[in-house]
Amino acid sequence: MEIIDDNGNSVRKEAEILEKWRTDFFNLYHGGNSEQFDSDHYNRSKVHKILLEQNMNDPLYEPNASINGNITREETSEIVMHAKNKSACGHDQIPYSVLKNPVIIDALHNLFQWIFDTSTIPSIWRKSIICPILKDYNTDARDPMNYRGVDILMKLGIVDYFERKDVISMTLFESILKEYYNCLWKNDIVKTPKLRTYVKLKANFGIETYVKLNLNKTERSFLTQLRCGILPLRLETGRYNGEQPNERLCKFCNSNSTEDECHFILHCSLYNDLRESTFNDILSGNQLLNMTNDEKVIFLMTNYPRKLAKYTVKAFRHRRVVLYT
Numbered sequence: 050m051e052i053i054d055d056n057g058n059s060v061r062k063e064a065e066i067l068e069k070w071r072t073d074f075f076n077l078y079h080g081g082n083s084e085q086f087d088s089d090h091y092n093r094s095k096v097h098k099i100l101l102e103q104n105m106n107d108p109l110y111e112p113n114a115s116i117n118g119n120i121t122r123e124e125t126s127e128i129v130m131h132a133k134n135k136s137a138c139g140h141d142q143i144p145y146s147v148l149k150n151p152v153i154i155d156a157l158h159n160l161f162q163w164i165f166d167t168s169t170i171p172s173i174w175r176k177s178i179i180c181p182i183l184k185d186y187n188t189d190a191r192d193p194m195n196y197r198g199v200d201i202l203m204k205l206g207i208v209d210y211f212e213r214k215d216v217i218s219m220t221l222f223e224s225i226l227k228e229y230y231n232c233l234w235k236n237d238i239v240k241t242p243k244l245r246t247y248v249k250l251k252a253n254f255g256i257e258t259y260v261k262l263n264l265n266k267t268e269r270s271f272l273t274q275l276r277c278g279i280l281p282l283r284l285e286t287g288r289y290n291g292e293q294p295n296e297r298l299c300k301f302c303n304s305n306s307t308e309d310e311c312h313f314i315l316h317c318s319l320y321n322d323l324r325e326s327t328f329n330d331i332l333s334g335n336q337l338l339n340m341t342n343d344e345k346v347i348f349l350m351t352n353y354p355r356k357l358a359k360y361t362v363k364a365f366r367h368r369r370v371v372l373y374t
């Protein structure tokens with residue numbers, strides 16, 4: 050194994066390599082690099098904390114009972130009982146099947162309440178086995194900072210196999226790894242500012258079912274644009290004309306709503322007839338009664354992609370005709 054030290058020299062001595070990995074990751078999690086420390090954020094948090102405390106001193110202050118109330122044993126039990134037995138245990142080496150014993154649940158329950166009351170957590174909870182994974186295969190594999198340090202063994206439940214010196218089947222390993230990356234991907238993509246609609250609508254990493262549907266080229270293209278939030282509705286086109294998001298209103302109805310995907314699909318009166326004939330009673334059905342607009346769009350996308358594609362093509366063509374006449 051080889052690494053590059055801070056002066057750009059190649060190092061091959063094991064002790065030095067291990068030390069470099071240790072210090073780099075230590076600094077990463079302890080803000081060793083002062084340039085990376087966001088003092089603004091820290092100051093804002095401090096101000097926020099003071100305001101909260103002042104607020105609590107107000108005689109009329111009413112604490113949020115559901116958040117600040119004691120932890121019930123039922124809550125603890127519920128969470129413990131839902132843990133997967135086969136998952137690898139943490140640094141404490143206690144298997145999940147043991148934690149499900151009622152006596153242990155009582156103990157855990159007391160522990161959680163104590164943590165809640167004292168704002169202190171057991172130090173062992175801060176320990177984990179880090180497994181480095183190269184973030185980008187085009188970068189220098191000799192620089193520890195090009196790796197994502199995940200406590201992957203814990204999350205993947207592979208430690209068990211390792212400790213039992215057991216063979217793990219590659220198919221099982223592959224499926225665990227896939228699931229793991231699907232989770233990582235879901236967490237990461239939410240942080241991407243540009244893909245607003247895509248993030249909202251895309252639930253899983255993988256090929257969407259609509260890609261395999263027998264749609265014609267135009268329908269497929271419109272559905273993809275809709276999903277990716279690049280259908281040229283005013284929410285999107287306004288961005289390029291320098292309009293503020295609240296100025297990007299629909300010009301085709303009097304609702305004073307932002308012309309975004311939800312408005313286009315669910316509400317705009319310009320497409321009332323088309324909506325009625327395409328979706329019939331799907332939209333007014335009981336199933337959608339308690340859904341938010343986003344959930345309704347996701348529902349249509351998942352369950353009625355063909356109808357949604359046809360609606361989008363026709364509605365958008367109609368929109369274009371109205372816009373230019």
Ligand SMILES: [Zn+2]
Pocket residue numbers: 299300301302303304312316317318319
């Ligand atoms: Zn409208």
